[in-house]
Amino acid sequence: MYSKDLLNQISAIANEVPLHLIKLLAANVEGMTVDNWFYARNQVVQSMPQPNLRAQVGQLLDTWHRENPTLTPQSLALALLAAAQTADQRRRSQSTSLVWTGPTSQGPALRRTDQALLQVINTARQYLLVVSFAVYKIANIRTALVKAAERGVTIKICVEAPEPSEGKMTYDTIKALGKSISKHATVYIWPKDKRPQTDDGKYGSFHVKCAVADEELLFISSANLTEYALTLNMELGVLIKGGPQPRNVTAHFSRLMEDGVLVPVEE
Template identity: 45%
Template sequence: MNEMHRCVVEFATTVSKGALRSVVDALIELGEINEIVLQHRVTHYHSKELLRRLLREAAVHHISAPRLAGMLEGASCVVEYYQELSPELVWTGPVPAGTATRQTEQVMLEVIRGARKRLFLTSFVAYKVDRIVIALNEAADRGVDVKILLESSEDKGGNLSMDSVSLMRGVLPRARFYAWQIRPEEFTGGSVHAKVAVADDRLAFITSANLTGYAMERNMEAGVLLRGGEHPRKLADYLESMVSTGVVEEL
């Protein structure tokens, strides 16, 4: 694989599907490679850097805009096929040279936007995640049953100095919020420390990242996205059973 092909693969595997589609469309519509226009089609700083590297290699190899669009579309199809067959590593933080992973927020948004009937998220704390909030409200607009389990504040028996539930309820009026209110003796002092997002029994994102701005963009966080198979279904059933059996209670 030469450097040009490597840049194509890295870009196709890192940016969101929407951003990739936007870049391809711009290449086709313009009929030429206009870096200024293309830079506006991606938002995250890391994606912009990958795009700059891709365009530099395209210039070196005299790749035309239509040909580059075709290369990106082809790589995207291959990536999507293999993503459906295997877990996807998700990483936020410094990225070693020669590696390519999608970031936490990109994958969290994919799971939320992919939900059609039910969506369950858990986190220790949640605040300052504007793009996540927008996506969750859009999911509610589609009729998705959005459930969110968070750690309670100290004044309500939990371990948080802040009240994440009240903060998030204010911006997510149609979501249903849950807390681990009654903790058996062996779990005294324990916290809701799981960070997962499950959509429709078919997409499951397991991550170290809380629902915070820093976790989405600045912290060093790792996770795995699972598509299809038994594990998303098992995790969804486990979360729903905690609700139905009263382990966690709706607030």
């Protein structure tokens, strides 16, 4: 039975350290002679170029020596290489692209904001999270959301509500989304009693704008779900496919919902 600490440390190094350094580490580990442990350990640690990496490698070697001493140097080296190769392939599979609304330039062509958001919505097959400060005049987005619901996608939408403590909104966000959306999606707000407050009584604002499909495709933008933001304003964002970020954002908002920081509202 291998130590959980050892496995976690191998995984951490694989995810945080460049592949060429892990190859160097694995080669040095594979050549270790454990008869003189402290000398061999010091040689491997000192082969690493940065102090923080030397400390991390030292901790890994100590955990190996203490908790799994029967594991051969060759086996540990292979585990490091396998984990690093997997992490490197995952990083390479991730792609990012800039998204823009506004005047064009002579520079590289950028994706349009509405195109990127529609891609996220249309990609979703199981779960869709949409987060925005403001929502109005979004006919094409609303149509895409309806189609997602018809595909059986679970849709959760988080929006700002200026008067959440009374269950009201100064403009009707549910109406802006449309009955077809509110019927198929769960809409969440950040209640006033859950928000930080300054000494003079001002509350924090729900100013996030993002969308995530199936924990695989993440769109982060300065743009709200409004006609002007998607077509007229200057807005900048990034579209991220693959990697840990889409999953991490989904998990973060799920925890906020589970903890009651974000609460569902009735129409």
